[in-house]
Amino acid sequence: MNINVFHFPRVMxxxxxxxxxxxxxxFGPPPRQVKRMQGKIKEIKEEAKKKxxxxxxxxxxxxxxxxxxxxxxRVLESLGLPPDERYxxxxxxxxTPRREVRPIGIKSAPVDKSGAxx
Numbered sequence: 001m002n003i004n005v006f007h008f009p010r011v012m013x014x015x016x017x018x019x020x021x022x023x024x025x026x027f028g029p030p031p032r033q034v035k036r037m038q039g040k041i042k043e044i045k046e047e048a049k050k051k052x053x054x055x056x057x058x059x060x061x062x063x064x065x066x067x068x069x070x071x072x073x074r075v076l077e078s079l080g081l082p083p084d085e086r087y088x089x090x091x092x093x094x095x096t097p098r099r100e101v102r103p104i105g106i107k108s109a110p111v112d113k114s115g116a117x118x
Contacts, residue, residue: 059108061090 066072073083079093 061087064095 066075076083076085079088081088
């Protein structure tokens with residue numbers, strides 16, 4: 001790989017160098033290894049974007065509202081949890097409605113946004 005080194009004459013001022021509109025540097029074609037890895041690098045970047053999007057998705061939960069603190073505490077006790085517990089893994093419980101479930105009307109945000117969109 002050739003690396004071009006530029007030596008500026010002492011008489012050329014820094015102001016003149018900085019005022020130049022553009023400087024063209026030709027480093028030649030990229031090495032074969034870089035060309036071979038371009039596809040893999042793009043794949044890795046896309047996978048990383050997906051992971052970040054999933055990691056920071058704030059809309060992966062629901063909120064269950066009880067009529068009173070006592071009712072909430074009874075439910076937590078029946079699950080063997082302390083009364084100050086606020087989060088339960090979704091795959092640890094099965095929610096069975098007692099009657100028709102009426103939504104409140106606040107919708108989740110799109111995957112790439114955060115906050116309710118009510």
